[in-house]
Structures are given as structure tokens and as C-alpha cells.
Amino acid sequence: KIRKIREYLVKENFIDCVIALPDNLFFGTSIATCILVLKKNKKDDTTLFIDASKEFVKEGKKNKLKAHNREKILQTYIERKEIKHFCALANMEKIQQNDYNLSVNRYVEQEDTKEIIDIKALNIEIAQIVEKQSALRNSLDLIIKELEA
Numbered sequence: 039k040i041r042k043i044r045e046y047l048v049k050e051n052f053i054d055c056v057i058a059l060p061d062n063l064f065f066g067t068s069i070a071t072c073i074l075v076l077k078k079n080k081k082d083d084t085t086l087f088i089d090a091s092k093e094f095v096k097e098g099k100k101n102k103l104k105a106h107n108r109e110k111i112l113q114t115y116i117e118r119k120e121i122k123h124f125c126a127l128a129n130m131e132k133i134q135q136n137d138y139n140l141s142v143n144r145y146v147e148q149e150d151t152k153e154i155i156d157i158k159a160l161n162i163e164i165a166q167i168v169e170k171q172s173a174l175r176n177s178l179d180l181i182i183k184e185l186e187a
Contacts, residue, residue, distance in 0.1 A: 058142035060094040123149040
């Protein structure tokens with residue numbers, strides 16, 4: 039039933055923007071929420087998806103949208119330009135291909151926050167550790183020989 043509603047809103051070109059908000063923003067619930075911006079007379083068939091889930095300031099146990107967070111979201115909505123890892127435009131066809139799923143993470147690529155590892159530096163460090171280990175083992179062998187003598 040909910041899919042039918044989403045399908046209707048997309049096919050009628052009413053959805054102008056979907057904004058994913060941070061979790062723990064509203065009193066009484068800690069779940070992440072989103073805002074659907076609906077518009078009757080859109081100029082094109084694109085929908086803007088904004089991932090504002092990291093746009094917050096932690097205050098006590100709650101997350102708050104401060105003025106600068108709200109301003110960034112509003113400016114992004116007004117400009118309607120794609121910003122890597124923050125917002126993306128999707129046309130009606132792309133939304134249909136995603137089975138009318140309006141989840142922002144389907145359209146906005148998440149930033150890869152994995153640590154980049156320098157393999158060459160890591161190999162040098164491993165070689166140094168192995169060398170130290172070997173030297174310590176040799177020292178230990180000498181101490182044991184002296185104790186046995």
C-alpha cells in the first residue's frame with residue numbers, strides 16, 4: 039500500500055525533494071526521519087535527494103539542527119546541484135528502476151570512511167618489526183647461553 043502511494047507521487051511528478059534528517063532529532067523517538075517536499079507544478083521530472091543525516095550538533099542526548107545546518111540544507115534545495123556524498127538528482131526513470139524506493143541512500147553515494155593504508159609503508163614497518171624481533175631473539179639466546187654456562 040505504501041509503495042502504491044510512492045508510485046502515485048512519483049508518476050504524478052509531485053516529489054520535488056527528499057531530505058534525510060539525522061536520527062535522535064525529535065522528542066520521543068530516536069529513529070532517523072525524512073522530509074518529503076511536494077510540489078504540484080514542477081518544471082522537470084527530477085527529484086533532489088539530500089543526505090542531511092550528518093548535519094547536526096549533539097546537545098545532551100539529542101541531536102539538534104543549528105542555523106548553519108538548516109542553511110546548508112536550504113541552500114542545497116534552492117540550488118539543486120549535485121554535491122558528492124551529500125545530494126543527488128534522480129529522474130523519474132531512475133526512481134522507477136529503484137521500484138519507487140525513496141530512500142536517500144539509494145541515490146546519494148555514501149562517503150567511504152575507511153582508512154587508506156599505504157601498503158609500502160606497512161611492509162617497511164613489518165620488516166623493521168621482524169628485524170627487531172630477530173635481534174631481541176638473538177640477545178635472548180646469548181643471555182640464556184651465559185646463564186647455562
